[in-house]
Amino acid sequence: MAILTDEERDIDPYDVLGVTLEMGEKEIRKAYRKLSLRCHPDKNPGPEAEAMFHSISLALAILTNPEKRKFIDGKLAQSRAQAVRRAEMDSKRKAKVDDLLRREEDAKRARKDALDARKEAAKDEAVHDAGRRMVEERRKRQEAAIAAARQEKKSSPPPAPPPISPEDLQLKLQLPVGCTQGDLETALNKYGAIEAVHVALAKGKKGPRALVEFAAGNWGGCWACMHDGAGIGAKAKWAAGEPAWVQWAAQQRENGKGTGFGFGSAPDISDMKDRQRQREKDAAMESATLLRMRQAERERMVEEIRRAEA
CATH class of the missing domain: 3.30.70.330 (RRM (RNA recognition motif) domain)
Incomplete structure (x- = not known):
């Protein structure tokens, strides 16, 4: 035999009366009287007040019946435990999602850093190549000037x-x-x-x-x-x-x-x-040595990034 009717199952008596599980019957009846003064059909006619009065009457009947109240308290405790478990699961799920997003961001940042390092190495190599070309061109100009001077020596x-x-x-x-x-x-x-x-x-x-x-x-x-x-x-x-x-x-x-x-x-x-x-x-020579050292260090960093991504 069911302890609660279908109508009683549809409401939360504690929420309807605005009381807590720790309150005794005296406090529950006091809360009922306070609400009934506002929604009693004799003082507040209307369908909404009548429905509210019916709800608080059902809630009072449940909470003043020891067997029904015990049943309701058990159901509420079970619901709260389920809510706590769901919250814990949601928290763990969120932590896993956050960790996954963080690792993806780290991997993306590592790839970007590796790409920037390769671009910087290419720029450094271009600068050194330009410097070597300038030195070679200056050497050729000096040699041409010396050759011209020697030729001029013979003729004038x-x-x-x-x-x-x-x-x-x-x-x-x-x-x-x-x-x-x-x-x-x-x-x-x-x-x-x-x-x-x-x-x-x-x-x-x-x-x-x-x-x-x-x-x-x-x-x-x-x-x-x-x-x-x-x-x-x-x-x-x-x-x-x-x-x-x-x-x-x-x-x-x-x-x-x-x-x-x-x-x-x-x-x-x-x-x-x-x-x-x-x-x-x-x-x-010093620039070439430093360039080789920087290239070796960049290759080492790229290899470490690859291992971390793997």
């Missing part, structure tokens, strides 16, 4: 030494970030006599700029500083364009005339060229 007398003005011994330097005038003056000591050094404040993210004027007769030190970048990695250029004495001095050396045409005891320009060529070769 050596030219007279060109005049050297103060502007011909001036260099413009783009200094590294953080370089001060004191640092520059210390670096310039090895290039011989200096007439003046002027350093302008840095603008933006670039380092400061400087104008260096070498003393009269110190053309060799000026040439060496120009090609050494002042020994501190500065970008150097002639203040008024390459002066005529540079090519003239190189031609005199190639023609076996020496460099003592009224230029004092400046360093030998041909020796400086040999040292410059050697520095370029060393730099090219």
